[in-house]
C-alpha cells in the first residue's frame with residue numbers, strides 16, 4: 001500500500017485549551033473513522049486546518065504541533081481574514097449554496113475568489129512539500145476544488161484523487177458561476193474524481209462538455225495528455241460501531257427513559273446540522289399540518305429536533321436559526337398543552353451515544369433535506385436499529401435516496417405530501433416496518449465507510465500514471481535532436497496542429513505568418529516539408545500551391561510531392577458507397593441544427609462544431625453507431641474526429657504518406673511527424689524507427705513527445721530556424 005496523503009479543509013481533530021494546557025482530540029466524524037485505518041497503516045499524513053488557534057500562547061501552539069505530529073497530522077493555519085473569505089466566504093457563501101441549487105443566495109459580488117484561490121494554492125504547496133514519489137494523494141471536498149490542478153502542476157507524476165462530498169449540480173446551475181471553468185480545470189488535475197451518486201457524475205460530465213468541450217466516454221475523459229476517471233462512490237458510515245452503541249446497556253436505559261411516556265406516545269426525530277439545506281422549516285410545517293388536519297394525533301406526538309450549531313459566522317445561518325426558532329414557538333403555541341409540547345427543539349451537539357439512544361427510540365426518523373450530497377444521519381439511524389423497527393422518511397433529494405429505496409421517499413418541498421408521508425409512517429404495520437428496515441440495514445451494513453474508502457482507493461490505484469510530459473526541457477531535447485540531424489523530413493498535419501479549429505472548415509485559412517514559417521522551413525538547409533491533411537487537394541493547392549512543400553490530401557489518398565509534380569492518387573479506392581452514406585449524413589444534418597456535410601473525393605464528413613455541445617456529441621455517437629451497424633462489412637471506415645465524424649474509403653490512411661515519402665531517403669535523415677488527432681496516430685504508427693512523433697494537444701497518443709496546440713507547434717518550428 002502506498003503512503004496516503006489526505007487533504008481536507010479541517011483536520012479530523014479538535015484543539016481544546018483549558019487552564020491545564022492544551023489538548024488535541026481526534027474527532028469522531030464518519031470520514032475520520034473511515035480513513036483512520038488506511039492513514040495509519042500506510043504511514044501517511046493528514047494535511048488541513050486545525051481550527052482557530054489564534055488565542056493560544058506560543059507554548060500552547062508548540063504543544064499543539066507536537067500532538068498533531070503524534071497523530072500524523074500536518075497543520076495549515078488560516079489567518080482570520082482567510083477564515084472569513086476562503087472558508088466562510090467563497091466556500092460557504094458561494095460554493096455551498098450553488099451546489100445545493102440555491103443560486104438566489106449567491107453574493108452579488110464575487111469578492112472572495114482570489115483568497116479561495118490563494119488558500120488552495122497554499123494547500124497544494126504544503127502537500128507538495130510533504131510528497132514523496134509513490135505517495136497517493138486524496139483531496140476532499142468543495143473547499144479545495146483547485147488543489148488537484150495546483151498539485152498536478154507541481155507533481156506531474158503524482159497519483160491524485162478528489163472526492164466531492166456535496167451534490168454536483170446540473171450544468172445549468174453550475175455555469176452561473178463566474179469562475180466556473182477555473183473550478184472545473186482545478187478538479188481535472190486529479191486522476192480520479194469521485195461523487196456520491198451517478199446523478200452527480202452525469203451532471204459533472206455534462207458540465208465538462210458544456211464548459212470545456214470535453215467528452216466523457218463511459219467513465220473516462222482525456223485531458224491534458226492524461227486520462228481522468230469519474231466515478232460514483234456512495235459514502236457509508238461505520239455501521240458496526242453504531243450498531244454496537246445501540247446495544248449498550250446505558251444506551252438502552254436511555255431509550256427506556258425516552259419512551260417512558262407510554263406506547264401511545266409517538267416519537268418523531270430529526271437530527272441535522274442547522275443548515276438551510278436540511279429542510280427543517282418545511283419539516284416543521286408538515287408536523288403542524290398533520291396536527292391541524294388530524295386532531296387525533298394531538299397530544300400523541302413528540303417531535304424531537306436536534307440541531308447542531310453550524311457556520312454561525314455566516315449571516316444566512318443566523319437568519320435561518322431565527323426562522324426555525326419562530327416556527328417551533330408557533331407550533332408549540334398552537335398545539336402545546338400544560339402537559340405536552342409537540343416540538344422539542346435542541347440547539348446543540350449530541351455525542352454518539354446520545355444520538356444512538358435517540359435513533360433507537362424513534363418511531364419515525366425524518367431526514368428531509370431540500371438537497372444533500374449523501375446524508376449520513378439516515379444511514380446512522382438504520383445502523384442503530386438492530387431491533388429492525390422504526391420508519392425512515394427520506395428526501396428524494398438526498399444522495400442517500402439512491403441507495404435507500406425502502407425508506408418512505410418524499411418530496412421535501414411538498415408540505416402536504418410530507419404530512420401524508422408522516423401519517424403513512426406513523427401507521428405503518430409492524431411487519432412492513434420490519435421488512436423495510438431489514439433491507440435498509442443490509443445495505444447500510446454492507447456498504448459501510450470502510451468499503452467506501454477501499455473502493456475509492458482501489459480505483460485510484462488502478463488509474464495508470466500519466467506518461468511523462470514534454471515539459472519545456474523535453475521540448476528542448478526534441479529540438480536538439482532536430483537540430484543535430486543531418487537531414488530533416490517534416491510531416492505536419494494542418495487543422496488543430498498548425499492552426500486552431502474554426503467554426504467552419506473554410507474559415508481556418510493559413511495566416512501570413514504561417515505561410516512565411518513554412519516557406520522558411522522548406523528552404524532551410526537539408527530540410528523537406530510535407531503537409532499531411534484530411535483536406536481536399538483543391539483546398540491544399542489553393543492555400544499552399546505556391547510553397548516548395550509536399551502536399552497530401554484526404555488522409556493520404558492524394559499526394560503531390562512538390563512544385564511541378566503531379567497529384568497522384570492511391571489505386572483501387574472505391575467511392576460508390578458514398579451514394580449510400582450521403583443520405584444518412586444529410587438526414588442527420590437536417591435534424592441537428594448547425595451540422596453540415598462536407599464532400600471530398602473519397603470521403604464524406606459530418607461536421608458538428610457549431611451544434612450545442614451535448615446534443616452534438618450525442619448525435620455524433622448515434623451516427624457512428626448507426627453507420628457501424630449498417631455498413632459494418634462495407635469498404636469504408638468511420639472515424640471520430642474533433643467535432644466531425646468522417647467516413648472514408650478503407651485502406652486510406654496517413655500512414656501511406658510515410659511509405660511514399662521515405663523511399664530512398666538520404667542516410668541520417670530524421671523523420672519528424674506532428675499531429676493532433678486520431679488520423680495522425682496512423683502517421684505516427686508508420687514512422688521508421690528512430691523518428692520523432694509529436695502530439696499537439698491533450699489527447700492520449702502513441703507519440704513520445706507532446707506540445708500543447710498550434711501556438712506551441714509554431715514556436716517549436718520557429719526555434720528550428722534560429723541557431
Ligand code: ADQ
Pocket residue numbers: 029030165166235271272273306307308348349350351355372373374375376377378380
Ligand atoms: P453534512 O452536511 O454535515 O455532511 P451528514 O451527512 O448528515 O451531513 O453528516 C452529518 C454528521 O454530523 C453525521 O455523522 C451526524 O451524526 C452528525 N450530526 C448531525 N447532527 C448532529 C447533532 N445534532 N449532534 C451531533 N452530531 C450530529 C456533508 C454533506 C453530506 C454528506 C457528508 C459526507 O452535506 O451530504 O453525506 O458530507 O460526505
